[in-house]
Amino acid sequence: xxxxxxxxxxxxxxxxxxxxxxxxxxxxxxxxxxxxxxxxxxxxxxxxxxxxxxxxxxxxxxxxxxxxxxxxxxxxxxxxxxxxxxxxxxxxxxxxxxxxxxxxxxxxxxxxxxxxxxxxxxxxxxxxxxxxxxxxxxxxxxxxxxxxxxxxxxxxxxxxxxxxxxx
Ligand SMILES: [Ca+2]
Numbered sequence: 001x002x003x004x005x006x007x008x009x010x011x012x013x014x015x016x017x018x019x020x021x022x023x024x025x026x027x028x029x030x031x032x033x034x035x036x037x038x039x040x041x042x043x044x045x046x047x048x049x050x051x052x053x054x055x056x057x058x059x060x061x062x063x064x065x066x067x068x069x070x071x072x073x074x075x076x077x078x079x080x081x082x083x084x085x086x087x088x089x090x091x092x093x094x095x096x097x098x099x100x101x102x103x104x105x106x107x108x109x110x111x112x113x114x115x116x117x118x119x120x121x122x123x124x125x126x127x128x129x130x131x132x133x134x135x136x137x138x139x140x141x142x143x144x145x146x147x148x149x150x151x152x153x154x155x156x157x158x159x160x161x162x163x164x165x166x167x
Pocket of ligand 1: 136162
């Protein structure tokens with residue numbers, strides 16, 4: 001699975017004033033959280049596309065109402081439209097199921113989801129850039145993942161990400 005492609009992934013300008021989003025840890029509260037408008041639109045667009053598709057893999061359903069979840073899975077198809085997905089292993093976990101963190105919001109501490117210093121590859125299925133940071137609260141060295149990209153993190157960043165922010 002060589003996903004090292006920029007096809008369809010030209011960097012687009014992110015929303016200029018995206019408000020910080022508080023992380024809410026339990027699922028019932030997540031279900032009530034109001035998403036930023038651009039993300040809501042992206043999720044709606046994704047749902048509409050999926051609604052018209054036949055034979056879409058089960059994993060490709062959108063992740064609403066939960067805004068952050070961790071599943072066992074593999075491959076780009078496990079990352080729904082509107083989400084950024086962090087994979088424990090390279091190449092989207094290869095052909096074996098392994099943990100995937102899926103989010104449509106900033107996460108200042110990936111340890112809240114058991115994903116600290118874990119990420120080896122990532123997919124960005126949102127219209128905005130996301131930045132993975134070496135340290136919690138968006139500090140330290142960082143790596144940009146552009147819209148549409150599914151990439152292995154470089155060796156120097158392997159198992160380092162501790163926070164993620166949409167920009
Ligand atoms: Ca780290």
